[in-house]
Amino acid sequence: MSISSPRYTAPSVERLGRASRTLAVLRHELLSRAGLGTLLVVALAYIAVTLIVVFDADFASAAGQLSVSTYEAPFQSPLWALVILIVATAAGAGSVAEDRGSRSIVLYLSRPIHLSDYLSAKAGSIGSWILIAAVGPGLVAVGILAALGVGSATVNLSAAAGFVATGVLAALFFTGLALALSSLTDRALYAGVAMFGLVLSLDIGVGVVSGITGNSTVLYASPVTDLTSVAEAAFHVAGPYPTDPVSSAVLLAVVGGLLAVAAYWQLSQVEVVGE
């Protein structure tokens, strides 16, 4: 291994601003999360949702009762929330934890980007994956129906809006949650288990409590119930939950944001320890 003569006389190199540096981190994070597991689950989501929506809508329109609420079918099965949870975990559990584990986080922090740029890039990647899994399938289904001429333009359009609204809120909340849990540890395993454990136990626990005590405000504590009530409202379906969809939506967005800020605060406390 001989040393090549130092042709290292680099021309002066122009630099791009913070925005493009952040985009570089986003691009890398987005691509490196496209593992087999994630792609498999996302593909599953596309196939399942498209089949359900197209089948139901076709059947309903034949019987002349096609309306926006027909498109709400996929949200009835618990699978929908599980898909979002798995994709958020696959894309988010390791996003910061792996950088802390490999200590490559020092390479980011010693470069000309703020901690906020680093985190927003990570958030961008997680959010995008969730949107791909949550909004994409619905839009594809509506597209197919429109192409087949099933359902009027207004129905398809408002159904599409429904999928987008629900997907965006899911992305806002689960991105914040994934970032917060991922920046707490240097092992993706613990962040992943915490994601599943928290969301599922909140969902079940809240159901039991409100079932017995009858007080429904506790329902807001479960992100899954909030999302479901938003979905119902978006598709004009009278749902089983007495919660107000607007406050559910606000809660999801606000709590998601707070969790992201918590991730920022937590990481800025972890002083890059010296000796």
Added chain:
Amino acid sequence: MSGELNRLLALIWLSFRGSLRGSRAVGLTGFALVPSLIVAAIASGHPAAASLSSTAENLFALLTLPIVVMVILLVLSVGQFRNEIDAETLVYLSDRSVARPTIVVGKYLGSLGAALGLVIPATLIPLAVATLAGGTPYPIGVPATMTAVAVLAAAAYGGFFLFLGLVSRSALLIGLLFGFLWEELLPLLPGDVPRFTVIFYLRSLLSWELSTGPLSHFSTVVSFGASVAAPLGLGVASVVLGGIVLRYLETAPEREAG
């Protein structure tokens, strides 16, 4: 043989202390308290005594067993070998005169002890909270069965996740998918499919004692013996298989250090 027993006790003590420490212990303890907090929340709504105690009872099959126990065992057992192999610290155990299967048994029992330290309170405290808050007291059979089922669950999942961590680099993904998809969805399917999940046998054991609540519709076609043998069998088989695997496993990284 006494030498090997000493070595086993030392390994158990090492794994037990190594499992419950630092932020992991705090996180899991918080998690183990979730069922009790939920019962407390219910109690604050002053429901009827009977419904308070029956809800606390049902909470075990609905939440504690499938989610809380699962999380505790996933965190404590998958990492037992996976963390050590990744961090290359297993060599400090495997280059000693202790037999390799003893290492597996030691780590299993050590991590199981730590897990039970969280699982049993997570099972019993909710019942205590319900009773203290005025719920009708439980016949001894209820807490006894629940504790037995919780221990059995820990033994089964603990062994399986330990084995997963030993043999696979992506033990996390497999453990998560098994714990929260396989064990959650298969029981919903018709026919014999649910028999392939551990939780089916755990729930059938529970239904011998608790016929109300979520288990009321449960058709107990499985014998008492089978519903104990299956989970226990999974745990024991995983440990035995793990012992054999570690006996022939190369425990050093597959690369030259230089």
Added chain:
Amino acid sequence: MTGIVDAEGVTKRYGEVLGLNGFTATFSSGITGLVGPNGAGKSTFFRLLAGQLRSDAGTLTLLGHPAWGQGEFRRRVGYCPEGAAMFDWMTGEDFVTTLLRIDGFSRTDAIERAGRAISSVGLTDARERRIRVYSKGMRQRIKLAQCIAHDPELILLDEPLNGVDPVGRASLSALLRQLSHDGHHLIVSSHVLYEVERLTDQIVMISNGRTIAEGDIHRIRDLIDARPHVIELESPDPRGLARFLGSWDHVVSIEFLGTARLRVLTRSPDAFYAALPELVVSEGITVRAVHSADDNLDAVFRYLSEGMR
């Protein structure tokens, strides 16, 4: 040839990466230095001896047992791995004591032995602190303590001084010499050659997974002396010194460096070094320094490795 450790044609491959490739050597009593560049196969050899890896071909035995075997004889072997990872959450004392108990020692015996081993590596005052807060030097010491606490016959040390600063290196080398003096057999791997030279006379040189030289350092030094040497001398009167040196037939060339140094190329270093003292004494010439880049293990290594490539 039955030594403490016998390797005969040992081969170990990781996919297409070559760990060892027909490695043959015999390690007898005392300290033996296993010397070679990074990637030469040193760590692979130690992992095979410690029963962590299984060789693909050849035979490897330690203390009469097959290297891949497990069992009671492991109590007679101590292994200090190359990696820095340890049970960071434990205190130093707890770490050593627990490993002793896993090796079958009783509780009291383990505590007593751990205390002795920890004091011999000079960590007594840090024994109650978590290994997480130990410096690099302290981590190497506690690693050494766990590998000598059970008083093994054979001690395997993979780069024990790696990353330790001068203060630490001097005291750890003294400890290793003391261990050998007390009757333990040591195999110490290193890529810092002058350190091995200060530890032992017996070395095995390894490159590309194969032995390229084995034996007493002096025998290997003779290998060096068989080649021409460049020797630098420092003297207030370089011209005068050069006149005498020029008359020696084995001196090929003399070059002046600055006002007080000259560089001599000699075909026979032995003859040159033998004649130099006599010259200085009889002619009253002052020589303030003698230095040759070709006179240490680095040179031997480069020479032998190039020969092997």
Added chain:
Amino acid sequence: MVADLFRTEAVTKRFGPVEALTNLSVDLGAGTIGLVGPNGSGKTTLIRLLLGLVQPTTGRLSVLGHDPQTEPLRVREQVGYMPEHDCLIPGMSGVGFVAYMGTVSGLPRETAISRAHDVLEFVGLAEQRYRKIREYSVGMRQRIKLAQAIVHDPPLCFLDEPTSGLDPKGREEMLGLLAALSKTGGRSFVISTHLLPDTEGLVDQVLLLSAGKLLAAGPVERLLSTRSAETVVRVKGDSAAFVAALISKGLEVRPIGSDLHVVLPAGDTRPVFQAASDTQTQVRYLGRSVNTIEELFLSLVEAPLQGAGA
């Protein structure tokens, strides 16, 4: 080239009870600076303070005219950093990783890729640039860590223990790279190491740190000339007889392995050759002990230079 490279004014840094740096005041101009001290002497802490990764407990710093506490980005735009510990992303290929780090430093994607190939060629990793980093050996990891620090061509580069873990050949080649880099001109380097011999012939200035305090600062030669009373001799042949001969001449001899540390009154080396010719042994090495530099270090740790300062 900015005259003022970096300056610290009475900088102290405490991590809880541990005081990693105590009242450090230095002012250094452009060039190659050696930051030398044993493990735990505060070297890495000083580098992280200069990068603005860590905040000083007291005191102020300035790097290339900017305060890393108030303008961290302005500093980090012009700085490269090669950490001491492993910090690579195992799943990426060599060239992928270096190019990616270049884009995070602000290089356009195309420039980053071509620069990545250049610097990997320069550090001698041309053949391995497409392999995954998890397969890299210790030596290759050190080289790619250097590559990511210089890919965006910063005017100032902090290299923390660049030769740690390398074998002699690897160490020599790394020092060769650093020498070639520092000779390209227009760039300054701060090289931290606990191996004093590394700095010889490579650095212009040396900062000696121990337990968070500045022991000495200045050119290597000036520091060495003040303290070299002891001489080292290595002989071939009957070294015991040779040592006995030296002692009989009233000389103090301290053998360490194969090195004999001798105190020569007024530096007169004649008795050494006298003893050698009397006992038919060959003087293979005579001179300043390789360890003298390290022993300078050890002696400084015990009795610091009077009036040590920039």
